[in-house]
Amino acid sequence: MKLLLPLAVAFTGLSFAAMAEDAKPIAFEANFEDGTVDKAPKGAMAIAGDFVIKEEGGNKFLELPGEPLDTFGMLFGSAGQADWSAAARFFGTKTGRKYPTFAISLGGVGGYRLVMSGGKKSLEIFKGDESVKTVPYEWTSGEWTKLRLQVRKTAAGWTVEGRAWQASATEPKDWQISTEVTTAPPTGRPGLWGSPYSGTPIRFDDLVVAPVAP
Numbered sequence: 001m002k003l004l005l006p007l008a009v010a011f012t013g014l015s016f017a018a019m020a021e022d023a024k025p026i027a028f029e030a031n032f033e034d035g036t037v038d039k040a041p042k043g044a045m046a047i048a049g050d051f052v053i054k055e056e057g058g059n060k061f062l063e064l065p066g067e068p069l070d071t072f073g074m075l076f077g078s079a080g081q082a083d084w085s086a087a088a089r090f091f092g093t094k095t096g097r098k099y100p101t102f103a104i105s106l107g108g109v110g111g112y113r114l115v116m117s118g119g120k121k122s123l124e125i126f127k128g129d130e131s132v133k134t135v136p137y138e139w140t141s142g143e144w145t146k147l148r149l150q151v152r153k154t155a156a157g158w159t160v161e162g163r164a165w166q167a168s169a170t171e172p173k174d175w176q177i178s179t180e181v182t183t184a185p186p187t188g189r190p191g192l193w194g195s196p197y198s199g200t201p202i203r204f205d206d207l208v209v210a211p212v213a214p
Contacts, residue, residue: 027084027209028077032060040074045189047073047109054203061091061205064194071101075108075189076207082158083212085150086190089167091203094118094141100202101195104147108188114149114162114177119197123164123177128186133179137164144205146171152212157182 035041035053041062044051049072054063064072084106092100099118103126105111113126116139123137139145144167151160161178165171190209194202 027211029209030076030207031205032062035060043076045075047075047191049073049194051192051204059205061203062192063204064196064202066196066198066200066202069195069197069199071193071195073105073109073191073193075191077189077209079108079187079189080106082151082153082185084190084209085148085212086207086209087146087148088192088207089144089146089205090116090194091144091205092118092141092194092196093198093200095198095200098198099139099141100198100200102147102202102204103193104149104207105191105193106149106151106188107186108191111186111188112149112151112160113191113193114147114164115193116145116147116164123162125160125162125177125179133177135177137176139164140166143168150212151185154180156180158185160185 032053037055038052040052049064051062051064051074053060086104086106088104090102101117103113103115105113110128115124115126118139122134124131125133146167147164149162158181159178161175163172163176192204196202
């Protein structure tokens, strides 16, 4: 996966951070702090949905409204394939027995997604719209949750793996879900996804895409 330095220019309205040569390199980091409230972030591509920047308590974030009830996505950055990791924060709330679903992806619309489904109490890996692996996961409504997805090349093919945790806690060391594939992952841009099935908005923040740690 190749992400070019001009991303920092192309993504007006997003904030980017470059790391020192001896630190873990970051392809880009978007926290929306430089974006315009009630506007979509420039340079991103909405697949569907009215994603706009909102602000609360001095913090800006991307927000998807609570209706209509469907699946929506927005892609960022440059097209890539494997040996990259993507992470972001997500916030949603349940309404009665209705829960939101949200996800982070690598490889474009047809690529791999790490999906948190509150109603199913699960963490899933999807390829496009097809679920390929599921594990149990207890999500907490009204708390920021972090997801990390990575796709890395191995001797036998590729490994797709993910984990989820409350943003206020330390990131777990172990991957909670993984699957081995022999077909090359699709090439495409990383993305954020949401399904506001609870009828309440979903928020997204602190998107980071970086090379897989050696």
